[in-house]
Amino acid sequence: MTTTEASEPFDRVGRTRPASGLNRELDRLDGLADLMDSRFRLPRTSIRFGLDALVGLIPGVGDGLVTLPAFYILARAHRLGAPTSLLVRMAANVGIDFLIGAIPLIGDLLDVGYRANRRNVALLREHFVKTGQV
Structure with missing residues (x-):
């Protein structure tokens, strides 16, 4: 089987291939990144937001609480074998998200557009696709 065939979601007869453990983890x-960054939509708009924006509105503790899922994604990336350079980029995204969210009200609006968790999972998936592990 070639690398191209392995990346296809269907076998030659049209049956779906079972997802690998890495694919399931990603x-x-x-799903966690979606919940945190883009699960909900403002009615009659295309603006999406997640729990990150909602919980971030809680003064004092909100921005700290929403970094926990971001650090979980970072920790899972480490356990999956992501290289240090990728982990540093992901940590920078978390830091930027935290700093943006720390600005009262304006930061919460900007936080809707930054979506650090989605960025980090996309970076992680892209790494594993490039290395041929997915």
């Missing part, structure tokens, strides 16, 4: 992390 899908779980993607």
Whole structure:
């Protein structure tokens, strides 16, 4: 089987291939990132937001609480074998998200557009696709 065939979601007869353990883990992390960054939509708009924006509105503790899932994604990336350079980029995204969110009200609006968790899972998936592990 060639690398191209292995990346296809269907076999030659059209049956879906079972997801690898790495794919399942990336899908779980993607679900968490979706919940945190883009699960909800403002009615009659295309603006999406997640728990990160909502919980971030809580004065004093909100921004700290929403970094916990971001650090979980970072820790899982480490356990999955992501290289240090990628982990540093992901940590920078978390830091930027934290700093943006720390600005009262304006930071919460900007936080809706930054979506650090989605960025980090996309970086992680891209790394594993490039290395041929997914």
